[in-house]
Amino acid sequence: MRTLHLPKWYPHRYDDQDGDFVARHVAAIAAHGDAAGAVLFAAVARGPLVALIEAEEDFSGPWPVLRYYYRAAPTGLVLLDKPLKLLLYFWCLGRGYRRLRRHWGGQRPALVHVHVLLRTGLFAWALRAWQGIPFVVSEHWTLYLPQRAGSITGLRRGLTRAVVRRAAALHTVSEGLRDAMAALGIANANPVVIANVVDTALFRPAEAVGNEKVVLDSHGTQTGLVHVAAPPTLLHVSAFHDQVKNLSGVLRVVARLRDAWPGLRLRIAGYGPDEYRLREYAAELGLLADGTVTFLGKLPHAAVAAEMARATALVSFSRAETFGCVLLEARACGCPVVATRTGGVPELFRPENAFGLLVEPDDEPALAAALTAVLSGAVHFDPARLRADAAARCAPAAVGAAFGRLYRRVLKGDEGMG
Structure with a gap:
């Protein structure tokens, strides 16, 4: 199962621990989920860039990892920079997707796995509409918990509901997060709870x-x-x-x-x-x-x-x-x-x-x-x-195998996930 991972957070040049829990999911899935993956990540640069966009495309590891960085202030004009950065984000993902397709000999991924919403999910939704590729959503964010949900704008909530409803499955790392999202009207017919990964070989008595x-x-x-x-x-x-x-x-x-x-x-x-x-x-x-x-x-x-x-x-x-x-x-x-x-x-x-x-x-x-x-x-x-x-x-084996089962059920069109 060729899988495209789209993370909001992932270790990068400015912080090698940012989103490391997502990286552990990706590694566990590759090792134990019978799924060959690739990671496509884009983010605002936290330092100066020579060009408007810089790319780090690594095909040497166990799975391809493509990272793209774009300027935090492309023009220096606040009113222009915010929409421009959004366009740059999606341009980076589009470029990376085309690069991966070439690497895969023109083949499409069988599945897209979104890790943390929202822009990642919008891109996956576009791929579904354009090329019929199903996607699943993984969510970790405390934003949806009652203590923080008040900061979610109406537009963001509406778009998030739409993306999650069109996903083949919604994975959350806890029942509490699943229920908090449902209370906001952000729900999917196929919810599943799978834990985060702990490196039990490293963390031991x-x-x-x-x-x-x-x-x-x-x-x-x-x-x-x-x-x-x-x-x-x-x-x-x-x-x-x-x-x-x-x-x-x-x-x-x-x-x-x-x-x-x-x-x-x-x-x-x-x-x-x-x-x-x-x-x-x-x-x-x-x-x-x-x-x-x-x-x-x-x-x-x-x-x-x-x-x-x-x-x-x-x-x-x-x-x-x-x-x-x-x-x-x-x-x-x-x-x-x-x-x-x-x-x-x-x-x-x-x-x-x-x-x-x-x-x-x-x-x-x-x-x-x-x-x-x-x-x-x-x-x-x-x-x-x-x-x-x-x-x-x-343990990585348990978590990776659980995701492998989820992927297979999605690709078989099983409506009984939960």
Whole structure:
């Protein structure tokens, strides 16, 4: 099955982790879904370009990846630039599609897979109308959750409804996201829920050896050592969009807990637009001067896995999550999680209290109580059970095979998907 992937987000020259969860879906489908794919991606350049458009067309990997970048301000006139950028986006996709057709000897893809709406879906809809190629939509975006849906314009909602209705299937990463979209009238006759991918070969428990833990890969080969921290250590991993991730709330709770837990440490991995402000806030709370909080910056996945392997618990205090990849990555490492009951998160923690503790968003006393329960040992989670559950839900083989089944059902015209 030759498949054309159209992602809104995908790792690119300016950020190799942007949309990496989409890249993991693509890789899992190629390896385990019996589908030969290609990726076509276009985005506004985040730096200067010599020409109006620059292309990176890579045919050397396991699947072709074509990336196109266009100027953020083509003319410097705001009223002209916005529609012009939209035209440039679709021109890039059209160019890439023609390039792929030549690479495939003139053959068309059997299926188009849209990853995150809306412009991607409009292009797929056009291909369906023009060449009869069916398309499926995958959605991850918190935009559709009640906490953010108010910002969706009427035009965007109408177009999104139209695109999703014409898709052969709508895939969401959680039931919560599917239901939130349906509440907005964005629904499809063939909905399916498939999890995000966790690299279970990389995210795995560490084995204790003296005062250190040995990090092993899936073949039992040592990949590193992490020191077993004497003080209790919390870990937070996110993009620094504080309105959504509420890291400032985590900082306030940790500031209150440190008196009861001398030596308590919070290690924060990530990056984003609110990083400077959050560092300042941590300093105001006195969390940097005494070493309670450490900002680790942007980490490669292997370093994140090592942090999870050593942490007492992962803490997430998000106001909106469609899935929460880091929650399942921590679970794959045998690391307990304290998170919020929002979006698609609760369905990942069934049965209640089996895989971690959930609190309501913005309930800082409840977060403090849940963290205290984990730090004190009042609640305990079996690392082997955590690991097994993450592997069953999110291992690349399981996710890739699920997409392969979805593709085959779409191409056979099966109306019984769900």
